[in-house]
Amino acid sequence: MTEPLPSIVVLISGGGSNLQAIIDATQVGRIRGKITAVISNKADAYGLERANKANIPTRILDHREYQDRESFDAALGDLIEEFQPSLIILAGFMRILTEDFVRRFEGRMLNIHPSLLPKYRGLHTHKRALEAGDDIHGASVHFVTPELDGGPAILQAEVPIIEGDTPESLASRVLEQEHVIYPLVASWFTDGRVRLDESGVVFDDKLLQQPLKLDQISE
Numbered sequence: 001m002t003e004p005l006p007s008i009v010v011l012i013s014g015g016g017s018n019l020q021a022i023i024d025a026t027q028v029g030r031i032r033g034k035i036t037a038v039i040s041n042k043a044d045a046y047g048l049e050r051a052n053k054a055n056i057p058t059r060i061l062d063h064r065e066y067q068d069r070e071s072f073d074a075a076l077g078d079l080i081e082e083f084q085p086s087l088i089i090l091a092g093f094m095r096i097l098t099e100d101f102v103r104r105f106e107g108r109m110l111n112i113h114p115s116l117l118p119k120y121r122g123l124h125t126h127k128r129a130l131e132a133g134d135d136i137h138g139a140s141v142h143f144v145t146p147e148l149d150g151g152p153a154i155l156q157a158e159v160p161i162i163e164g165d166t167p168e169s170l171a172s173r174v175l176e177q178e179h180v181i182y183p184l185v186a187s188w189f190t191d192g193r194v195r196l197d198e199s200g201v202v203f204d205d206k207l208l209q210q211p212l213k214l215d216q217i218s219e
């Protein structure tokens with residue numbers, strides 16, 4: 001008998017281009033895993049259509065139907081657990097998460113953030129990088145911990161800022177890199193190559209002193 005593939009649950013709120021990159025990678029076997037559910041807090045998220053096209057079950061959990069953040073997060077956590085995921089992927093899931101929720105899934109929840117963390121946590125990262133006059137911007141895949149965008153980064157892709165860049169032009173080049181680094185880290189996770197322990201991120205049995213950079217790795 002062949003072993004069942006690890007279950008992956010993806011959380012979205014919007015367009016889901018990162019979700020698409022993960023779907024594509026599972027379909028060609030680059031990620032050893034099966035997306036068992038895509039959950040959105042928004043009924044009109046385009047990512048839900050992407051999931052439908054790939055025959056992946058979808059669920060909508062509208063946060064406006066809950067009294068407070070705690071009760072929404074508790075319901076979301078219960079819904080996620082129905083799919084017994086080895087890995088939970090936040091892919092443009094635009095919600096601040098409670099500490100209880102994060103602790104429930106700590107060590108098996110990843111996020112992608114469009115900046116070279118620890119720079120520019122939160123929103124409008126592209127605009128902020130341009131306003132600061134930075135030469136380099138980028139994206140980070142990190143483990144989720146209770147601090148917003150504060151969990152330890154695993155892999156980063158750098159994107160040079162070029163003359164005439166607008167937040168939009170920069171965002172679209174960063175997004176292209178997101179689609180490279182997110183599936184790669186997901187594959188490392190389900191292959192057991194990366195994990196979170198008390199001291200930080202462990203990759204291939206070595207504690208990372210700093211995040212890996214895409215241009216320095218050979219898979």
Ligand code: GRF
Binds near residue numbers: 015017114178
């Ligand atoms: C990406 O920029 C991601 O870094 C951020 O939200 C955006 C989601 O885009 N967390 P998409 O829905 O995956 O296209």
